[in-house]
Amino acid sequence: MHRIFILIFLCAVAVFPAYRYLKQKDDQKQAPPPLDPVTETQIKKAVDLVSSGMVLYREKNFTRAESLFTYVLNRMGRAPAAEAAAVMAAQCYIRAEKYEKARWILTLFPKQYSQSPYTNRVHYLYGLLLAYDGDVFAAAKRFLYVYKYEPNPDLARAAKNGALLLFEYRLTPEQVLDLASRLDQNDDMTGWAWFFAARLLLGQKRFEESGALFTKFIDVFPHHPENATARGLLASAESGKEAVIKIGVLLPQTADYSYYNEIGQGVLKGIELAAAEYNKAAAVKVKLIVRDTKADPVLTYKITEDLLEREKVAAFIGPLSSEELCVTAALTEKAGIPVIAPTASATGIDSLGSHVFLLATTKATQAKFLARYAFDSLKINEYIIIFPNDNYGNTMASAFRDVIEERGGSLFAYEMYQKGEKNYKDILDRIHEKKVEEVFAKRALERGEILGRTDRQYVEVDSLFMADSAVEVGAIFIPGYPDEIVMLAPQVPFYKIHTQMLGSRGWYDSNVLKHAGRYMENAIIVVDYVDNSDSPQWKSFQTLFTKAFQTAPDPNNALGFDAASLLFDRIRGADGARLLKRLQKTEEYAGAYATFRFTPDFHANTSTVFLRIKDEEFTRLPIK
The missing domain is CATH 1.25.40.10 (Tetratricopeptide repeat domain)
Incomplete structure (x- = not known):
């Protein structure tokens, strides 16, 4: 039992x-x-x-x-x-x-x-x-x-x-066929063995043997899921040409802003390394068709159209920006061609279609996850949001507010500042005064109920006392940039506001810790990426990259490597439509840059990391 x-x-x-x-x-x-x-x-x-x-x-x-x-x-x-x-x-x-x-x-x-x-x-x-x-x-x-x-x-x-x-x-193909001989000829596993052995033979340019085995496979297993792929590879074997899968790579290399070029060139190195490693053992090689988008959506449209119609690519890696991705996603949707987007993260980008795979976690997703954690796990009900007046700040603030309102929480203050602001006195004074008024009104009401009066004496004494006292607020969320956080975070306790601080990617910076860390004790921030250097995936990638380029890799290199490896691991000689089906089954992928987790409908990465600032250091919280 x-x-x-x-x-x-x-x-x-x-x-x-x-x-x-x-x-x-x-x-x-x-x-x-x-x-x-x-x-x-x-x-x-x-x-x-x-x-x-x-x-x-x-x-x-x-x-x-x-x-x-x-x-x-x-x-x-x-x-x-x-x-x-x-x-x-x-x-x-x-x-x-x-x-x-x-x-x-x-x-x-x-x-x-x-x-x-x-x-x-x-x-x-x-x-x-x-x-x-x-x-x-x-x-x-x-x-x-x-x-x-x-x-x-x-x-x-x-x-x-x-x-x-x-x-x-x-x-080897001989070993695969040896194992297949131990199975019943009609067994599903025999079909797989023949398919892979034929592919391996094709990769070794043993075209006649490969063609014969593909023919046998197609005849015996007419309904096998790789039957259509086998027919395409059979044509390559019969023509005596090496089979290749074309992959379109859309990255900025000569854009007007050097920032875009730096990311694009770094991502490209990672993609090229992944392709070289894959082709070493692959029966069906990948061929990268690299195009410079210049970070221009109009040019991206023309390039995408050309790669689809003339080059017949099976998939795309890139483009980087959300604006460019919208263009490529629209053109590839009807054909069912998968698109791996390494960095696009604008609001709504995760609903472009089931053929688009986002490796970056959207800003809204990060803010929502942090708000849920604060409300559900930290049990905080009252919030202040202070944010820069730009796309990043508005997106994060709005998404955070939506969750708080959905959960029935209280939004005490919603304050905006101009990007790059240095002095936050006016904002913090308003918050402090508003809280003082709230507390004073509550105390006056209690005394009026208990004592039956709220005379002038109590009002004056409490006003003088409260104006210079610390006030308590549940939490304050500041989705700002590093140079702003260095100035704003220390001013919160200076203006006597005691609260749980919550932050975003802008807080995850060594200069922030150096100049303001002591004011941020126990602050909790959400990020899409942390140093992954202790993982076996990073160490393996680092060895490969250093050997290939004679220099240490950076996160952009790793992101490109992961984007390509995610795609290549699911190729098996398939065309775009069958490749897309394999990608859509991916729930999690452990890469060198990070571990990516995908939603089942729109395949947007939902992997986020929570960090706590403790003793002026970032400590990872054990939360998925």
């Missing part, structure tokens, strides 16, 4: 159980040590501990989850729940990249639990270890075994996807 409970729980949280942790060194000859008998109380405790470990695992707290699983294994190894604990412990070790510990558990599992219902799961995990070790053929064999014999559809699907990734990127 306990085993059934654990199995159901594992399926519900979509994790793959793992295996028994033993500290002794296995020399492959020594049998595992005997397990001590367990009591009924221990059996129940093991179930509870494993259940708690599952919750922690689902929350990605792998270290604490691992400690619970290994405790069950070491102390209650005969309990039925220990089998699931063993598999989950190995899974935690794999997540933590402790591959030797995971391998030790997975090797001993069949000896300790020879009749376990989790045997195929162990094969799957061992396949992952083999892939990490570079033994991709052995890994693919493990995945195919699980695919053939595992009744659990989730695990069988995971094994199938693992094998497909190896077919596509890591195996």
Whole structure:
């Protein structure tokens, strides 16, 4: 009964159980040590501990989850729940990249639990270890075994996807065909194997072999989702030409403003690096068709039209500005050609169409997320908004206000200033005086009710006292620029306004901390991007970029690399329409620049980061 409970729980949280942790060194000859008998109380405790470990695992707290699983294994190894604990412990070790510990558990599992219902799961995990070790053929064999014999559809699907990734990127055509020979000819997996093997042969310019295999694939699997792609690639094989997919790249290189050119040139370097890396192993190469938009929407219209009609591009990366993106999105919508937009973030840009993918989080989205967090998590009901009178400030302020009004909160003040303002005395004086009047009126009313009078004596005494006293306001949101924040933030406490400070991207600046950090203690800000240099994705990208360009990368380089990699990872030789369908299934993409999360309808990135200023440093809040 306990085993059934654990199995159901594992399926519900979509994790793959793992295996028994033993500290002794296995020399492959020594049998595992005997397990001590367990009591009924221990059996129940093991179930509870494993259940708690599952919750922690689902929350990605792998270290604490691992400690619970290994405790069950070491102390209650005969309990039925220990089998699931063993598999989950190995899974935690794999997540933590402790591959030797995971391998030790997975090797001993069949000896300790020879009749376990989790045997195929162990094969799957061992396949992952083999892939990490570079033994991709052995890994693919493990995945195919699980695919053939595992009744659990989730695990069988995971094994199938693992094998497909190896077919596509890591195996030779001979290895793929060897694996296909172990399957029934009409099996769906056989079709995938033939398709990928034919593509690999085409990439090696073995046109005759590739053409024969594509023909066989098309005949045997007429309804396969890659059948149309195969027909196009077959034409390339028969013509003896290398197959390529054309990608339009729309970036400013010689615009009137150097700022645009700097971003465009940086993004382009990242795109070119991604293309070079992809083409090293791709059967169907990508060809970049780069055009200089000069940040001009009219020129962008002409270029987009030309690339669609004459070059027949399958997708676009860029343009950068929201104005240009509107033009490209309109021209590509009917054809269903996907557009990856690295930086566009204007209000409403996230509703251009389901073929447009925004990597930048819109300003309105950031402001709304911060307002919801302040209202729902910080439980703040009263707000002041002070913002610059430009597109950025108005967009952020309006979106923040909308959420507060939707939630039934109170907007105490809504103040605008001219961009670049240095002195905010008038605004802060008005807020302070208004709050004093509110508090005084409340006190006068209370005294009038309690004492039955509100005579002149009380009015004069309270007025003198309150005019020089600090006032309390729930929160103040200031979506300003760094040079403004340096001046404005310190003036808030100076004018005796005690409040929770909330900010935006303009606060995320070293000069802001240096000159005004001590006045911002516990301020919370929302940004679309933070330093990602500790992530494995950044480190891998940094190595590639430095080797290619002999210089360290910057965020623009990483953003271009991510935009291109997101696209290239889903190509598989497809045309624009089929490529779009694959992109539309993307919910999350972990890149070098950031992790991007997309909405299901309009595919706008919703990934935001909350930071708290603590001891004059930015500290990331653990909020998605």
